[in-house]
Amino acid sequence: MVKVNRVALIGTGFVGSSYAFALLNQGITEELVLIDLNEAKAEGDAMDLNHGLPFSPSRTKIWYGSYNDCSQADLVVITAGASQKPGETRLDLVEKNTKIFKGIVEQIMASGFDGIFLVATNPVDILTYAVWKFSGLPKERVIGSGTILDTARFRFLLGEYFDVDTRNVHAYIIGEHGDTELPVWSHADIAGTKISDWSKNKQDYKPEDLDNIFVNVRDAAYHIIERKGATYYGIAMGLVRLTKAILQDENSVLTVSAYLGGEYGQKDIYIGVPAVVNHSGIRQVVELDLNVEEKQKFTNSVNVLKQTMGPVFSKY
Incomplete structure (x- = not known):
């Protein structure tokens, strides 16, 4: 069986969908699965991105899926969570997003995932620490977008x-x-x-x-x-x-x-x-x-x- 790179994206909001679009345009991964609580949004994004495949530099398989699809992922990118509102600091988001992340990470790990986490949700430093704690993965395989x-x-x-x-x-x-x-x-x-x-x-x-x-x-x-x-x-x-x-x-x-x-x-x-x-x-x-x-x-x-x-x- 030929090994292909798979990226699982958790969260198809502004950041997630922009990431998926940029990823497709650069042809970096062979497989991209979109996962979101709003399944209709994830499905719509997958459809929209697939329609651009004739213009992309390489073939990428794109679909909307579930946490089970993380089992074979090389990389799980998390952009889900509450976003920063006008007048709000990134640190104001810590409590609500830590709670959200606990549920997300537990479901990802239950799939059998054994790859690398990449975290972008704010406050990113604290939430990257949370993913490391909740996942039990080695520190080297949990990375935040940082600075x-x-x-x-x-x-x-x-x-x-x-x-x-x-x-x-x-x-x-x-x-x-x-x-x-x-x-x-x-x-x-x-x-x-x-x-x-x-x-x-x-x-x-x-x-x-x-x-x-x-x-x-x-x-x-x-x-x-x-x-x-x-x-x-x-x-x-x-x-x-x-x-x-x-x-x-x-x-x-x-x-x-x-x-x-x-x-x-x-x-x-x-x-x-x-x-x-x-x-x-x-x-x-x-x-x-x-x-x-x-x-x-x-x-x-x-x-x-x-x-x-x-x-x-x-x-x-």
Whole structure:
């Protein structure tokens, strides 16, 4: 029997359906099963996507299904859950989504699933930890989308500011995917040249410009939610990038929500850090040499997540 890659998508809302569309357009997986409480929505999405197959780069089998279909999945992507409302922080969602996730993960594991989990629902760091706890899988095989989108936003805005292709900007946002995240300026560069040196050569440069870039990265979701109600295209493409790294065994370095077991001086937490991602999940966490200020901000981010998690996980 020929082995094919199967992705099971849990949740066909804005993020889930955008992910499925982007995944089909890049032809990354041979099988895609859509699972949602709203079966009619999942069935409609499967029909709609199948009608685009004549235009896709490769053949993909797409159908709507049930948790039983997760048994043969290489990757389960979870985008289901309550979404962030205007004026609401990602951490406000923690209690209701943790409860939803317990039910979802139990049904997935009951199918016999033994692959990799990829979590995108907010608050993503805490919910990735929840999936790890509820599933019993090794920490390497439970991954959150982490700060992959924040890092992409950061690189885009830096590229725009310095008039350089965003793909040639190398810079990371780490920490909580949320209000306590931080930019790693000490390791930010364009083509191997530090951002500080690029700044010297920009005629109208002002130090506060870089601060404003980070603020716009951190608060981007709020601005988008105010305008269109939700963010989904960017994160969907980030999830596809992660899917490709996993299914194609790329050993790519991506800023995901990974479990720390002593790295960065922290333990028993999922949080956004650069990590090497391949077909086994997270091969290793990349431990950046942070400066004193960055270490303090990262520790604060960890503490905020742990304080939020504590009361919730004491119930399970």
